[in-house]
Amino acid sequence: MSDVRHVLVLPDRDAAEEAAEALADRFGLAEEPQLVRDALAGEDDAEDAQWLVVLRDEEARLDPAELDGFAGEWDGWREEP
Numbered sequence: 001m002s003d004v005r006h007v008l009v010l011p012d013r014d015a016a017e018e019a020a021e022a023l024a025d026r027f028g029l030a031e032e033p034q035l036v037r038d039a040l041a042g043e044d045d046a047e048d049a050q051w052l053v054v055l056r057d058e059e060a061r062l063d064p065a066e067l068d069g070f071a072g073e074w075d076g077w078r079e080e081p
Contacts, residue, residue: 004060006067008053010076013037016051019074023055026070031056052079 010016013035020033033055053071055062068078 004057006055006057006062006064007079008055008067008071008076009038009079010051010053010071010074012049013051015074015076016053019071019076020053023053023070027062029055 008016008019010019016035020035023029023033033053036052036054038050038052064078071077
């Protein structure tokens with residue numbers, strides 16, 4: 001079993017929460033994605049934070065290109081490892 005993770009970078013908390021819900025429906029995830037606030041370097045203002053949606057993919061069954069397109073629906077992207 002490998003520790004494959006995908007990280008989707010989204011512009012705000014609302015987008016991250018909506019995407020996390022939609023991920024389970026669209027990709028049939030067994031485990032709920034983790035939401036993480038990622039403050040930009042040197043910024044304390046919550047408005048300047050990106051949100052990360054982290055999902056485990058131990059069986060490597062999720063297509064990275066499909067996840068990138070999915071994140072794009074919320075003006076985000078998939079971060080390369």
